[in-house]
Amino acid sequence: MTILVYAVVAWVFAIGIYGAIVSRNLIHLALCLTVTQSSTYILLLAIGYKHGAGAPIFEDVKLGTAAVDPVVQSLTLTDVVVSVTVIALILALALDVHRQSDSIDPDEISTLNR
Amino acid sequence: MSWALPLPVVVPLIAAAVLVATGAILPRRVQDAIGIAAAATATGFALLILAASERHDVLHWFGGWHPHAGLALGISFTADPLGAGMAALACGLDLLVLVYSWTYMRRQSQTFDVLILALGGAMAGFALTGDIFNMFVWFELMGVSAYALAGFMVEELGPLQGAINFAVTNTVGAYMVLMGIALLYARTDALNLAQIGRVLGHRPADRLVIVAFALIVTGLMVRAAIVPFHFWLADAHAASPAPVCALLSGAMVELGIFFIARVYWTAFAAPLHAHASGVRDVLVGLGVATALIGALMCLLQRQLKRLLAYSTISQAGTMLAGIALLDPRSLAGVANLVLAHGLLKGGLFLLCGVILVELRHIDELRVYGAGRRLPWAGVLWLLGTLGLVGLPPLGVFLAQQLLYEGGREHGFGWLAVVGAVASGVCAGAMLRAGARIFLGWGAREDELLSPEPDEHAPERDVSGRPLGIVAGIAIVLGLAASVVPGIEARTELAAERFADTSAYRAAVLHGAAHGDAAAHVSFSLLGVDTASALYGLGALAIAAATAAFGLWHRRLPPRILSAGARTLGPPVTVIRLAHSGIVGDYLLWLSGGALAVAAIWALTL
Amino acid sequence: MSSRQRLRAWIAAPVLALFAAILGWGFARAPAFGDFHGAYGDLLNRIAVPQRHTSNVVTAIVFDYRGFDTMGEEFILFASVVGVVLLLRAVREPATGQDDPVASDAIRLFGIIMVAVILVFGLWLAAFGLVTPGGGFQGGVAIAGGIVLVFLASGYRAWRTFGRERLLDPFEGLGAASYAAVGLAALIAGAPFLHNLLGLGVAGTLRSGGSMTLLNWAVAVEVAAANLVLYTEFLESYLVPHLPRR
């Protein structure tokens, strides 16, 4: 189980970057970045998980009941916000690029050829 | 002084938010004034913190969550002189840039000020934080505001592409950092750097620590523009407005380097102690490669901002090599280099803005000779160049002297030669460009230089003179950075404290005073070491020769020229082609580089 | 697909496979899945409820123990939205004579009912964040989504009159500023930045958590406004007719 979880994290991280490298569309590239980022969510939450423990919310639960690690969850929350913002920025850039060049293929828009 | 620590971060951020909230109400000039006032306040507080931290580390626990039995509950800011100095440099440049933009960006929207303020606050937070996840937050805030600023000129394709390359590569770098942080948390249950260091110090590094270290350092190297993670920098710089370049090159790149040092000394020094030479070799290698490739690419540019950008890459390589020596003296050298280079390069980029405003182009062949009517700008350009080459005893000279001494102690004496060559070649390119623009020397055409899309000048009615004054302030401060009395002793003392991991831990986790309040800092003048002076003069000679070659290479005998083209041509072409401007290529380089770094450490450590 | 791209794909595959392998090699020394006993998290799980009077420990961390991270996070959102406004300004020229994209009244009615449901859900999410799962961020996104639907359902013209500069920007700026201001207030009062000064209330109720409640609402306002600006900007870029390029 342990190996499986961490293998999935490594795989998702790499496949997201692979998708971005071969991407022919900036919007597609942005979504690939969300895939890469999702591996960090899985990693964080998987690290903090405890078998048989509940969520770190003690509303109807007696204090002192085993609960999973709350810190990683708060880190993941921040991470989710970060991902939205980056995607929004890249999409905005993609729209501008499209307006200038009628293309959103990163290979076609290169003006910086040296 | 503890109360002042959040202010260099919070004041600019609140000001940014207020500017947006009042965007429809307040006139533009009032908003600019608020922004400048906020940046000035932040700079003032950062300098205060710097002064206080000279005696002992200043700590601030957010929310009042002091450590519970040595276990950090909340987030801390920890100011030691190097961190506080970084923050002060970032805030100061932010202030200069805002003052500059008062004229330069006159017709632009207020969002420019907002993003500059957010970038400034983020840089200060990044320099001061003592918590690794908090570092990630500021890393992203820096990134997000900088990506948008890089794409500021949306009417052109070049800037957009530069911004996309910048955003995508740095985002992937950030994910690597985050993954490293998650691994560290899995091992140590801690996010505070001091605590991470304490837990990791219990036993030597294993695979997890090595992979975490590789991920974090790689992510930071993306931001610090180290080969082969550097591609974004030139694209982003070539296209951003000059004041944005000044901030990116003057402070943001250096912060990436700074945090590599921070994270190494606080967290990884103990577990990697046995492998210090392995870490050193890889990082020195990358630094040297960066310094040389940056210098070579710098030589091939004719667009001034791209030229300066490659010179930044080259200097970043020297900084990384200095940090990689893992020795306090070299660290002091790097600190001085960051200070002098930040001010000089910031000033030179601002000067590019002046050239663009006055001469309408920033391509050295297009404005050939046109700078004759701006002699003062030419003098500033020359001064900045001399500062960057380290003419004894000005500019980066002190930094290089310390670096050379540090290198010799570890058997890396040859680093001095590399440094002299790299800074000499970069300065040579700058001298060549300056001579073409301001003196009209040399040939009008130069087939060695890469053609670049030119930049559209901003409004016609902007006068360059007030802009030149701001640029001049930065350049003069940068020149003087070496000769401030006592600065050598102070940075060396500060670097020793920075590297004193156990005292740092005791200060953060147990509130022990770190630093020697009674330490006597003399105000002695800089002692110029003969060997370093010779290296400095040698670099200057290389610069002069490079510039002369650039200007008059057509007059060389054809046989020599063709022989040179045959031997040097192919490698240069390959390196040129690698800088393709295509984001997929850059990501491939990035993952290949990350793989190489991680694999070398995995196999050798 | 050009040969360059094909070459890139062929090189990328082994590079990333090896990279994933190295990651997995390092991960193998992480604690076994489900067997993590972090001192930091366990300690917070024990002390957060008695100390902070909130039943949701994650929220206590987000708004109190590590509230400063959240401030940075709010400003990331803030800066990126400002950035999007900046980047899309060229696309956003004044448009003329836009037709309402939705014509049918029945659709509008359905939309408005849906919106009411989503809005209530969003407010509920935001309000009970200190008690149950949820909080300012999740609530804010939901509220923003609801408001967008209102305007999509009731016609785009209504949406435009809503006005980004006059209404949304102030909210966005104030949301971000007030988070920092709550922190600064503590500093001015002589306590550390973001210190929880207000009474903590009774655990499990809406008014528990002291200044965390304020911070939570600041985040809700900021997130809702920021998302709305984001949607407005993207919608504008969509609806504005294609302008000739320079």
Added chain:
Amino acid sequence: MACAATSVALCLDPLRQIFLSGVYGLLLAVLFVVLQAPDVALSMLVVSTVAYPLIVLIAISRTRRERGEE
């Protein structure tokens, strides 16, 4: 999980990709609930069902429409 991520990353048609990434987001949210992280699951849910699709769809249709026009 890995399969879903792979399909998102390798799906070359943007429209299909946003659909897949929505499904992927939902899967992630379910996984987070299983991992006892309801807060994170909720934000994943609102982000992947409200925020992403809205802006991405707009971006896609914008770029599509103009290509059709010319």
